[in-house]
Each structure stands twice: as structure tokens, then as C-alpha cells.
Amino acid sequence: MDHLDQLEAQSIYIFREAFARLKKIALLWSLGKDSNVMIWLARKAFFGRMPFPALHVDTGKKFPEMYRFRDHYGKEWDLDLRVEPCPPIDAVDPTLPPAARSAARKTEGLKMALGKYGFDGLIAGIRRDEEATRAKERVFSPRGLEGNWDVRDQPPEFWDHFNASPPQGAHLRIHPILHWTEADIWAYTKRENIPIIPLYLAKDGKRYRSLGDQDITNPVNSTASTIDEILIELEQTKVPERAGRALDHETEDAFERLRVAGYL
């Protein structure tokens, strides 16, 4: 078993645990490289189908390429796709800095979707190497009734034994690719020939490393126009993956505040 085989086997194990131990789960599909890998892994885990819905919490501000991708592969992969809207910006905590406030719409949209469907588990494609607070996540991460994350009281989780009994009305976040890195995602995307949105590949000296809303995501300087070139670039770069995400950099704790409140 090589490194990618090991990552894959571990993720499949997590998917099957989530499906076995929770009643009503959904996978959060942001259309980006990580959640596309997740859908692929889910289909591996369940022998070709994903036996739960893909939930796209839509800010309405994604790139046109992303919407095209969603509409095309939602059908081709035979997903039970649920597109859920987010509330307008004035419904969101006004004390947050602008980009974070914009992103917090997604947290609210997520809460609305949770209330609507009564999911007790949400599968999310966060990775430990993305960002320091995500590094501290559990694989099965309990959320409070308001969707909030209590980082000071996370249950123990060891030997792949996960806590899967959320209190009534609360839910769990399940993180099947927490242990992957950005380079792992690309190497696996290439190996498995998983389709990607072309915005990740360099055009005119720029490419997106991370895709979010159009108004708060910026491309990085890059000449990597194939996945092989991306992998070489990642070997050499010291620019963090989320450098192009404005909300991470507004204040020292902007991202942490968002996550504690329920952001991904």
C-alpha cells in the first residue's frame, strides 16, 4: 500500500462509520478540489453510489465555472443534490470584518439547511494542513445546538473510535479527509482522474489554489498549468494555501471566530 492507498483506506473507513452510526447525514459540496475528492471517496466507500445527499450551501457568488461544474457532475455522478441559499449580508454579525462577514453568510445558510432537513451529521472536506484551527479538529466533531464548536471541550478520540452521539437537535461534523494535505489531494486527483474546475490551472501567470466566493478569493502567481506542475509548485512554494482567501487575514482571530460560530 502506498501513501495514497493509506489515505484512501482511512477516509473510506470514516465514511462507513458515519453512515453506520448516524441517522441522517449529508456531504457538503463546495465544488472545490477537496470536496470533489470526497465525493469520489464516498463512491469508493459505497461501491459506486453516494447513499446520502450532496448539500451545496450557495452564496450565489461562486464563479460561473463552478456552477457549470456543479450542474454537470451533479447529474453525471447521479448525486442527490440539494442547493440551499444563504441569507443576505445584513442578517449577519455586523462586528465581523467585511470578508469574514461575507463568509459568515455561509454559516447561516448552513444552519438554515440543518434546520430544514434535520441532519445529525454533516460531512465536510476540511484538512489539518490548511489552517491552524482546523489542525485541532476531531474526525467526528460535535457541534452545539447553535452549530458552534467548543474547542475547549472536545471529546477524546483515539484508535479510530469516534464519538457519534450528538445531543438531541445538535449535529456532528465529520471530516473524512482531515489527514490529507493539499499535495495529497492533487496527487490523488491525478491518479484517479477526478475532474477539476479549470480555475485551478494557471492562465496568464495566475491560478486559484483555493476557491471561494468571487469577491473574497484571489488567485496566486503561478505558471502551473497541469496537475504535475501544481505538485512541483507545491514542493517548492512557501506561500500558504489560503493566502488568496481574504477572510483569513483581516484580523488575527477572524477565522477562529468564524469556526467557533460554526463555519467550516
Place this chain on the structure above:
Amino acid sequence: MNMLVTPTSPATPNGTTRPQVRIVIVGHVDHGKSTLVGRLLHETGSLPEGKLEMLKAVSARRGMPFEWSFLLDALQTERDQGITIDTTQIRFRTNSRDIVLIDAPGHAEFLRNMITGASQADGAVLIIDALEGVRDQTRRHGYLLHLLGVKQVAIVVNKMDRVDFSADRFKAISDEISAHLNGLGVTPTAVIPISARDGDGVAERTDRIGWYKGPTVVEALDGLEPARPLEALALRLPVQAIYKFDDRRIVAGRIESGSLIAGDEIVIMPAGKIAKIKTVESWPVTPVAGRQGAGRSVGITLDRELFIERGDIIAHANAAPRETRRLRARIFWLHDKPLNKGDQLLVRCGPKESRATVVAIEKAVDPGELSSSENKAIGRNHVGEIDISLSNPIATDPYTENPRTGRLVIEVSGRIAGGGLVLSVDAGQRAEPVDIVPVESALRLDERSARYRHNGAVVWLTGLPASGKSTLARALERRLFTNGGSPILLDGDTLRAGLNSDLGFSAADRSENIRRLAEVATHLARNGHIAIVAAVSPAREDRATARRIADTAFREIHVATPAEVCEERDPKGHYKKARAGALASFTGIGNDYEAPQAAELVIDTSKRTVTEAADEIEQMLKTSGVLFDELVDLAANI
């Protein structure tokens, strides 16, 4: 060396193979773990661009000297309190391998986080402050590493600058910790004097520790070697789920040890059923040829239809795990409330869960002080050896024979509260599983349901004595039979006369009584019959067990006739006897009946005729998918 390192090759575009090693850094709070991690990242050139500047700015804003630990202590609360709350994972490279560093908090309050981090590690670095020396938490962490199976530990004596780089001070600490670890059967791979803040001994041997001839921290991490792979052990495939998305019935799980290939003869434990692996299924290409080894998440199909459930363990017929209702484990306890003899728990062994009772507690120890406590309860953050009796048989191995299946966790109120290693398994009275070949029914479920026009079910009537359970059960039995169905009455009292005649009326015996009723009823339901159970079954917990056993076949009916009416009826004269003090352990007088909170149906027989009540039950069985008019594909309900 014998580090539990899995040699893997991380993704690199040019295809180089570099082993990946997971290392946890543990030790007493403030002994410098986060600082060492920050320093290691810096020395190996692993810091992202701009990070150093950001850390300088963060430190300056707080009016503090430069602090490496801010790198990992990313959370605001952590920075404010100056402690690491949770485990973080960070990667860097040495000359020969990729290291995943797991930074675990040292604060006693967060021991559960340290264990969460350390349980994923192949090796460990235990850090000790040169000035403070070996502390409680140092010993506690040493003990827990041992308990988690992390055998190889590198010791780092930090803050040598605070003791003027004294070789004598270093030797004293080195001797003390080595003796402690040796006592646990752990041999330190190295003991290294360092100053994490200044960099002495981390990547380089500086003049200030010129007297030290051993490896630096980076060299120590660079020298880890792989251990015996899990594939060399016997096959263990714990079943996570059975999927029937199409015409295949796929048994899914992760191979914890050993390997398998289509054609293998296997045994399904604890039931001891024998089968052959027909195919190994996958996606997008299926079936898969070739041998599948430990670590793989697989799906297999079998050559015959057997009842298999989540938590069963698939093994090769000649090397099966032991099946038991009783085991001894060495555990660490993380819950606020101490663990006591007699406590009821939920034990998880892989995907298998079972209710369990603590039968005995031996050697309750605070690993920080290494003193045995007298009261024989295991306190928070303490360890101990316990004997557990299980309500369902499980298949397991002592951890010395299989580190993957020989471990368990304990849940209290849905949350992991402790965990540990299986020391020994008290094998049941059964014959060797190779001699047992359970015979499956010759009939398929859909053949039976086509005749009876219903699915199998367990209809469980609970309520006070004389509430009308048996009357209703008999009326229902008659009606279902008249309609061509196959109902079978399991009256609690009737079964006590035979099958359960060895049981009395203690709480434990009552639980066992209910468990056996549920097992028999479930067996009937799985063979297409409707088992009607009439039993007081006063304990909510026991009925929950029955529901767990019968699973989706379970329908609970609360015969909620008021207590006064029941006592007035008193057809068996029990209330009268109990009032006279001649009937001990009688449910009905007193408050020991725990009414259901979410029964499928509630019936008050003082307000309904028997016919009306039977109508209601019949209606409920129809709407909940037990009785049907049209034939349906039963495979979907298996």
C-alpha cells in the same frame, strides 16, 4: 530499534519513496513542547513564508520576547493563557523521511487531548525541563505512551541553558526517567540535552553541550525503523456494515491485520459461521484480483447467505479470535466521575459494541505518583486493571497477540470516557468454532412473507402486572393467525417455567430474562414470524437492550392501564399477596416500573375493549410495515 513505523511513500511528483513517521511530543506543561516544535520547523526549513514575521509581530503586539510556541498555539485562548489546549499536527522533513509531528498538550486538564494525539503516533518525544526535572505529568505521559503501545520514546531534556548546561544535572534526570520507563518495559531510544529556545541539540550539537556525544533531536527522529507489519498477523476484518445497494450483498470493513483473497475459507465470529470469500468488490473497477492486506478498506461477497452484523469479525477458519463474555483490560480513565465496581458501561471493540458491567477493579493507580489507591475506584486520569462482563459475546484478541483488535474504548452517555488494552480473554464454554457450522433456514424470507403476508417482527407488550398484556397478546395472536399469519406468543411467565427457570428476580436476573426473551423473539422474527412478547419488563434499560437486539423488527406497545385498575383486577392475586408482604420483588406496588417514553403504541385497557385494542395494534403493524396487503421486495429490509 522497534519503532512502529509504517513505511509509506508520500505523494511526490518524481516518485521518490520516503517513509512517513508520526511522532507525538509529550511532557509536563511548560517544559517546552511547542517551543521545540517551532524550533524543529525552523531548523528544517519547514516554515511557510511570512510565518516568522507574523510570529514576531504577534509577540511584539503582546509586549513579549519572541515566542516560538505561538506558531502552534494558534488559538486565541491558548495565546492568552499560554497553554496548548489541543493536539495539532504539522509536517516537516528530515534527510531521510517525512515527519508528522503531533503536538499534544501537557496540562493535566487536557489529558484526553494528549491521548487523542498520542494514539495516532508511531513514536514519541518526551520532554523534561532541566530545572524542574521529572514531574507527575512526565511520569503520567510515560505510562500512557506505554499503555497506548508507543514503545519507543526519545527523551529530550530541555532548557539546559537554565542549568548552565550541567552534565551532572542532565545525568541525574536521565537516570531517573530511564529507570521509570524501564520499569514499564520501555527503553528510551536516546536521551538528549537541548535548549529548544536557542537551538542547542535540536539540529546541531553546539559547544555548550560539547560533552554530549549522542544524536541531536533531528538525528534521533531520522533514525526510526519500521517494525513487523500488521500483514504478518492473522486475518482480522471487523465488519462495519453490510450493503445491498444492488444485487450484491457486500460485507464492508477495514482489514486490521493479515490479508485475504477471493476463495479463502473464513469464519464469522462470534457466531462461528463458516463461508468462502466469493469476490472482493470495489469501484470503479470490480471485482479486484490479488491479495488485500492490512489497512485496506474492502468489501467482500460470500458464497452463501449468512446473517452477519456490524461488529462481527471475519477471520481465517484456523486462526479465529476468541469469543467471550468476559475479559480483563488495562484502561485509562478520562471521565470526571470515577469508575467503580458494578458500573454499567458501553464497551466498543472496533465496530462492535456491547453493554458491560465492571465485575472487579484491580490496581487502580495514579500514573503520576505511581501509588496504588486503596478505594479500588479508578479516578479521572488514572489507570487500572478491570474485569468486564459483557451482555453480548464479542470476538477479540489479547493485545499481545494483536495490537489492533486487542484494544477497546469505553463510552459513558455517548461519549468516550476511557480506553485500554485487552489483557486476557476468558474463552466461553463453546466448542471450537471450526466444529460449529450453523445451519441456515432452507426457506428465504420472501417465501415466508408471501405465505404469511407479513414481515417478521417482535411485538413487545410492556406494562404493570394485570394491565392486560397477556389478554391482548392472545387476542392479537388469534387475529393474526385467522388472517393467515404466523404469530407466536412468548409470555414472560411461561418462559420462566422452562428456558429461564434458572433465573430469579434480582435486577441482573431480570435483565438476563429480558435479554433471552429478546433473543428468542428476534430469532423468530428473523425467520418471518411475529413474536408477541408479553412481559412486565419494568426496566427501561432492559427494554432498550431488547430493542437493540431485535433492531428494526422491534415494536413496543405500552399497556398503560392505571395502577389502581390493575390492582383492582389482580387476576393472579399478586397485588394482594404483595400488600400482605408475602411477595418480594413484585413490580406494581412501589415505583419500580419505568414507563416507555417513545413506544410505538400506548393502550389503556380501562378505556378500550379487547377488540378495539387489537384493532389499534393491527393498524400500527400495518402503518409500520409489518403487515401488508401487497407483496414487497423484502431484500431491502434485511
